[in-house]
Amino acid sequence: MSRVLDVQSVDSGYGDVQVLDDLSLHLDEGEIACLVGPNGAGKSTVLKTVFGMLEPWTGSVMLGGRNIGGMAPEEIVRIGVGYVPQTENVFGSLTIDENLRMGGVARGDDLDPVIEELYDRFPILTEKKKAKARTLSGGQRQVLAFARALVMEPDVLLIDEPSAGLAPNTAAEVFEDVQTVNELGTSILMVEQNAREGLGISDRGYVLDQGTVEFEGDADSLLDDPEVSELYLGGGTRH
Numbered sequence: 085m086s087r088v089l090d091v092q093s094v095d096s097g098y099g100d101v102q103v104l105d106d107l108s109l110h111l112d113e114g115e116i117a118c119l120v121g122p123n124g125a126g127k128s129t130v131l132k133t134v135f136g137m138l139e140p141w142t143g144s145v146m147l148g149g150r151n152i153g154g155m156a157p158e159e160i161v162r163i164g165v166g167y168v169p170q171t172e173n174v175f176g177s178l179t180i181d182e183n184l185r186m187g188g189v190a191r192g193d194d195l196d197p198v199i200e201e202l203y204d205r206f207p208i209l210t211e212k213k214k215a216k217a218r219t220l221s222g223g224q225r226q227v228l229a230f231a232r233a234l235v236m237e238p239d240v241l242l243i244d245e246p247s248a249g250l251a252p253n254t255a256a257e258v259f260e261d262v263q264t265v266n267e268l269g270t271s272i273l274m275v276e277q278n279a280r281e282g283l284g285i286s287d288r289g290y291v292l293d294q295g296t297v298e299f300e301g302d303a304d305s306l307l308d309d310p311e312v313s314e315l316y317l318g319g320g321t322r323h
């Protein structure tokens with residue numbers, strides 16, 4: 085199994101406030117890996133550090149054979165990494181179509197074929213092509229945010245809490261979309277507060293606490309681990 089992304093011994097943070105402490109994790113080609121853990125554990129900081137919004141203080145972020153640690157996000161997008169932030173991930177005052185086109189500005193080629201493909205894949209976006217993104221429901225907005233990132237046809241997609249603020253049914257639909265994107269060939273590193281559901285659609289998982297990895301393994305084994313369950317999944321076991 086080849087590693088598409090390999091984060092090795094990274095320290096990172098904001099200004100002089102350290103958040104990530106000797107953090108290592110990786111993403112295998114074709115998988116979904118899920119980062120879970122309490123609020124403030126540093127999950128979003130991991131994605132921001134991989135995407136070049138924060139520079140690692142130490143350690144490396146390998147994409148394929150290349151250390152992308154400290155590269156600018158514009159450059160990281162061009163070499164195959166997409167990022168869907170948790171909030172403000174679409175432009176409300178622009179139409180769905182304009183949002184998708186903005187997602188592809190770095191491509192510099194004809195966007196029509198890839199955007200047509202995305203409309204086929206996500207029919208809800210076709211219906212609302214000319215509507216302003218602010219008129220979308222929370223779930224539809226999340227679909228638009230994925231589609232925007234997919235215009236660049238990334239090999240690796242970083243997704244921060246896709247289910248945040250969504251009703252359970254809508255969250256389930258969004259998780260299905262995450263799986264579909266993965267099945268079509270994109271490796272995904274996803275952060276989820278909703279740990280059971282997130283791990284439920286993932287191949288592997290990491291439990292972060294205070295900026296460091298406390299547990300890692302197959303998603304199923306994390307879900308079945310009594311200690312992980314007790315400390316991080318609200319107790320009980322799954323049915």
Ligand SMILES: Nc1ncnc2c1ncn2[C@@H]1O[C@H](COP(=O)(O)OP(=O)(O)O)[C@@H](O)[C@H]1O
Binds near residue numbers: 103122124127
């Ligand atoms: N822009 C920022 N400036 C300073 N500190 C921040 C900033 N963003 C997050 N933090 C701090 O970094 C820590 C980890 O935050 P974050 O990565 O957002 O956690 P999580 O996504 O796991 O909830 C928290 O203590 C948070 O307060």
Ligand SMILES: [Mg+2]
Binds near residue numbers: 170
């Ligand atoms: Mg977060």
